[in-house]
Amino acid sequence: MSLTSPKVANVFCDHIIAIDDCNNIWERIQNQLRKLYGEAIFNSWISFLKFISNNNGEVLLSAPTRFIKEWISIHYVDKILSLWQSEDNTIRSLDVRVIKEESNVVDKEGYKVITTSYDNLSSPLDLRFTFDNFVVGKPNELAFTAAKRIAESSASILGSNPLFLYGGVGLGKTHLMHAIAWHIVNSSSKRKVVYLSAEKFMYQYITALRNRDIMVFKEQFRSTDVLMIDDVQFISGKDSTQEEFFHTFNALIDQNKQLVISADRSPSSLNGVEDRIKSRLGWGLVADINDTTFELRLGILQSKVENMEANVPDRVLEFLAKNIKSNVRELEGALNKVMAHSLLNGKNITIELANDTLSDLLRSNYKTISIDEIQKKVSEFFKIKLSDIYSTKRTRNLSRPRQVAMYLAKILTQKSLPDIGRSFGGRDHTTIIHAVRQIENLIKADVNLANDVNLLIKMLR
Template identity: 50%
Template structure:
C-alpha cells in the first residue's frame, strides 16, 4: 500500500510538471524569447494542488512583475483550472524543475563588454520622427522648442530634467526620437540613450540576473543625454525607482541631460517619495495639451502629402472634427483610408470614408474618464462617491463599484492596474473579477443588461 501511495504521488508531481511545461511553452510563443527569459525563465514550480499554482521566484521584483503582468495569461493558457497563483521568494527543492527546463530556450546572451553594451541597452530609434515633421501649434510649441534646445545644447540647455507629460498619442515619443535623430544626423559626438520603460526594466532585471548591475549603472551614467519614455511604468517598483533616482542624481550632478516622458505631472505621483517628486519637478515640466481642430487638420494634410494620397479636403475636415482623442488614432484612420484608396484606384467620397472608419467614430466620439463613470454610477445607485474607493463589501456598495469597474474597462483605454488604482488601489485581479461578474449578470438578467446599456448611453452622451 505504501509503495502504491508513493507511486501515485510521483505520478501526480509528474502531471503537475507537465502542466507547467505546457504553460511555459505557450507563454514563450506569445511573449517572445526576451520577455520569457527575463520574467518566466527564473520561476520554479513548487506545487499545483486544489486549483492553486505555487511558484518560486529569485527576487521580489520578479514576483511582483509576474503577478502584475502574467497571472491572467498563466490562467488562460493552463490546460487545467487555476483559481489562485502565489509566488514565494527564494530557493526550493532541487528536484523541482525551473521554467527554463520546461521548454527549449535560446542560449543565454554572453557577457557584454561595456564598449558594446550600448547596443543591447538602447531602444530602437525611429528615423521617421524628426523635428522637421512635427506639426506645432499653441498646444505643443513650447514643448517642441524645449526638446529642440536639448537636442542642440545637451546638458547646457539650461533646465534639467526636461519632463514632458501628456495623454496617449500627443507627440511625447516623437520628440524624444527627434532629439536622438538630431544628434545622430549632426554627428554631435554626444552619447544619447533612449529607453522605453519596458526596456529599462528588462535591462535592469537582466543585469541583476547576470550580476552585471555595475555595468548597467555605468552605461546609463555615461550617457550625455538619457531619455526615458513612459516613466509611469517604472513607478510602483521600489528597486527600480531607487536605481533611477541614483542615476538621475549622478547625471544631473555631472552636467548631463535627462529627458523624461510620462502620462502625468510629477506632482501627481503619490506613490513616489517627496524627494523624488521634487527632483523630477526641479527642471522644466511641460504639458502637451490635446490637439485642436486646426492642428489635427494640419497633421492630416501633412501626412496626406507625405503619402502622396488623393483624399479630398471634405474627408480630412470630417476626420479632424470627429477623431479628437489623439494623433495616433487620427493617423490610424488616415492610414486606413489611404490604403483602401490605393486599392480601389479612384477618388473616394465622404460616405465611403465614414464607412471605412465607422468603428473609430463610434468609440472615439467622446473621451470618458474613470471619474465621470464613478460619478454617474454613484448617482444612479444613490451611494456616495467615496464608496467607489472604499473597501466595503456590502452588496449595495460592492455591486455599483463592480459596475463602474466594468464600464471603466469598456469605455476607457485604461489598463486593469490603472483602473484598480482609481478604485482605492484595488488589485487588477479584483477588476477582472468585477468585469466577469457583470458579464455573467447581464447574461442571466435581461433587466440588468438594460440598466448597463442605459448607463453606457448616458455616459457617451454626457
Template identity: 40%
Template sequence: MYEGNPLTPSAKRPASAAASPAGERLWQACLAQLAQQLPEQQFNTWIKPLKAEVAEDFSRVTLLVANRFKLDWVRAQHGGQIASALQAVYGEPIALELALAPRRAAQRVNAAERRADAPQGTAAAEAAPATRAGAAPETPPRSRLNPQLTFATLVEGSANRMARSAAMHVAAQPGQMYNPLFIYGGVGLGKTHLMHAVGNQLLADRPGARVSYIHAEQFVSDVVRAVRHNAFDEFKNAYHSLDLLLIDDVQFFANKERTQEEFFNAFEALLAKKSHIVMTSDTYPKGLANIHERLVSRFDAGLSVAIEPPELEMRVAILINKAQAEGVVMPEEVAFFVAKNVRSNVRELEGALRKVLAYARFNGKEISIAVAREALRDLLSIQNRQISVENIQKTVADYYKIKVADMYSKKRPASIARPRQIAMYLAKELTQKSLPEIGELFGGRDHTTVLHAVRKIGAERLQLTELNQQLHVLEQTLKA
C-alpha cells in the same frame, strides 16, 4: 470583424496549424490591430516577435514565446488585448494559449526580437533568456532612435507648441536649462515623437554624443538582470556615461523600489556631469502614483510641460501631411471630415487615415467624404452610440457629485455652475452638436452661454494642471 477578412466563420477549412496561409493571414491582421492599439516600443518588443500556430478549425491560436519570463509577461500584460484583437478580426471568440517555443523555434523568436529591436529602439534585452545566466547587462546602443521622428516631421499646433519649443531648446543646448525636461499627456499625442526629435537633433549637431532612448520597462528589466548577475558596474557604466537619456513612460516605475533607487542614482550622476534627461509620462510629476517623493521632486525640478489633444486645425494638418508622406493627396474637405470625427489623439488619427486610404485603394475609388464615411463607418457608429450629451452630463455629474438635474437647472452656485460649464465644454469637444443644440439640452440656455463656457474652460485647461487632469479623466471615461 476585420474588413475584407476571408476568415469568417463560414470560411473554416482544414489546414496545417503551422503552415496554413489563412491562419497566417489571421495572425497578421491581428498584429495590424495591435500595432494601432499599443505604443510602438511595446508592440515591437513583446508582440511582433511572437510566432502563432493556428488550429485547423480556427478554434485556438497558440503563441510561441522564447522563454518563461516573456511568456508570463505577455500573458499578464497583453493576453486579454491579444484575445480581443483576435475576436475582432475573426468575428468569434478564439481560445488563446501561450507556450514555450521548442529550442530551434525559440532561437528564431529571439532572432526576431533582435531584428525588431535594432531599427525601432525597443529593448529586446528587456527579457533576457534564462540560458544567459552569468551574462552582464548589454550596454545600451548609442541611440535606438527612429530617424523619421524629427522636429521637421512633427506638426506644430497650440496643443504641443510649448513642449516643442522646450524640446528644441534642450536639443540645441543640452545640460543647460530645462533639466530634466518632463513631458506629459495622454496616449498617442506625440510625446515619444518629440523625445526622438531631441535625440536626432543632438546627434545631427554632435555625432559623437552618447544618446540612448529607452522605455521605462527596459530600465526595469536591466535593473532586474543587474541584480541577478551581480553586474551593477556594467549597468552604471552603460547609463551613467550618457550625454542624453531619453526615457519613456516613467509611470512604469510605480511600486518598483529597487528600480526607483537605481534611477535616482543614474539621475543624480547624469545631472552632476551636466548630461540631460528627458522623460515622458501620462501625468504630471506630482500626479504620479507610488513613486518615491525624492524622485518626484527631481522630476519637478526642471520643466514640466503638457501635450494636449490636437485642436481641429492641427488634426487637419497632420492628416494632410501623413497622406502626402504616403504619396497621396487628401482633399482638405475630407481631412476636415475625418478630423472632426477623430478627436482623441494622433495615433487614432493615423489609424483612421490608414483605413480611408486602404478603403479607397482596395475599391478603386477617389478619396472623398463619402468614401471616408464608408471606411470609418464602424468608428462613427461606436462614437455616435457611446458619446451623447446626456452621457456627458451624467458622467460629469457623477464625477463632481452633483445631481444630473443640476445640469438643466437655473442654479448658479460655483459647485454646480463649474461642472455645468465643463459638461458644455465636453459636449462641444466630443459630439457633433451645434452650440444652440447644446444650449437646448442644458435647460434651454442661449448659445452664447455655451460659447462662453467652452472658451472659458478651454483657456483654463491650458493654465490649470488640476483642471486639465480632471478633463483628461472625464474624456477617457467617456471614450472607454
C-alpha cells in the same frame, strides 16, 4: 582603431584569414558610395562602417551605434551588398552589427585582436519621428521648443534639466524624444545619447542584478550625456527600480548631463512613485502636451498627405480632423484606412466613404452623451422649463422642443426606444418613433429648425 592590417584575429570567424583583398574591395565600394550618395551622406552614415570579416561569403561590417546600424540597414545595406557582389560573386549576404572596439591588443604572433561588446542599451528609434515631421500647434508648442533647444545644445540647459514631457496617449511625447535623439546622432555633436522606456530600464537593472554586474550597469547609464526615459509611470510601485533610477538621476544631474523624461501625467500625479523622485522630476521644465485642436489635427493630416504625395480632398481631411479627437496615432491610422479602402475598392475618397469605412471608430470618438444632458441642453436652448420636457402639455412651444429632445436622444445615444420613452415621463416607444419621424421630416423643409438641431448637436458633442 584601424582594421587594415593583413593579419587580424577575428572573433566572428572560425579561423584567421588575410583580409587585404577584402579591404581593397571595401575601399573601392566606399568610393562608389561616396560618388553615388554625395559627401554629406557618406560622412554622416557610411564613413562609420568598418569591414570586419568575409566568412565563406558572409560579409560582416561594424557600426559604432545602434542608431547608425538601423539607418544603414534600412537605407543602404541592399546597395552595399549589390556592389560587393559585383566585385565578388561568391558573396551571399551582408550583415551590420554594433561592435564597440575596446582594445587594440597585439598578440605574440603579431595579429591584432579585436575584443567587442554589443550596444543594446538604447531602444530602436523610429525613422519617421524627427523634428521636421512634427506638426507644431498651441497644444504642443512649449514641448517642441524645449525639445529642439535641448537637441541643438552642446550641454544641458539650465532650467530645463530635466525636461519632463507629459500628456495622453498618442499626442507626441515619444515623437519628440526620438527627434531629440536623431538630431544629436545626425549632428557633429559627440554627445552620447541613450533613449529607452522605463520598462527597459527596469529590465536592464534586473539583468544586471542577476548577472552580478551592477557596477557595469551603473557605469553605462552614468556615462551618457543625454539620457531619455519614456513612460516613467511604469516604475510605479517598483521600489528597487525607483531606488536605482533616483541615484542615476542624481549622478547625471551632478555631472551636468541632460535628462528627458516622459509620462502620461504630471510629476505630482505619479501615484506609486516616491515623493523624492516626484520632487526631482519637477526640478526643471515640465511641459504638458494638451489634447489636439481641430487646427492642429488638420495640419497633421495635411502634412501626412503631403509626405505621401497622396490626393485626398480637403473636405475629407476636415471631416477626419473634426470627428477623430482621441489622439494623433488614431487620426493617422484612420487616414491610412480610408486611403487603403479607396485603393482596394477602386472608389474615390469622399466623406461618405470615410464615414462608412470608419463607422466604429467615429462612434467611439463621440463622447458619451446622456439623455439628461440632452433634455437640459434643449430646455435651455428653447428657453423652457426642464419639467416641461417630461410633462404631457401639448402646446406647440413645448411639444416641438420635446420632440427635438427625443430625436437627439435617438441619434446621439445607444438607448433603446423604450428606455428613451421612460426618460420622457414614461411615454410609449411609439411616441418616440413618431417624434423622430416628425423631426426628420421637418428639418428637410424648415431651414431654421435644421440649423437649430445642428447647433444643438455641436453643443452636445
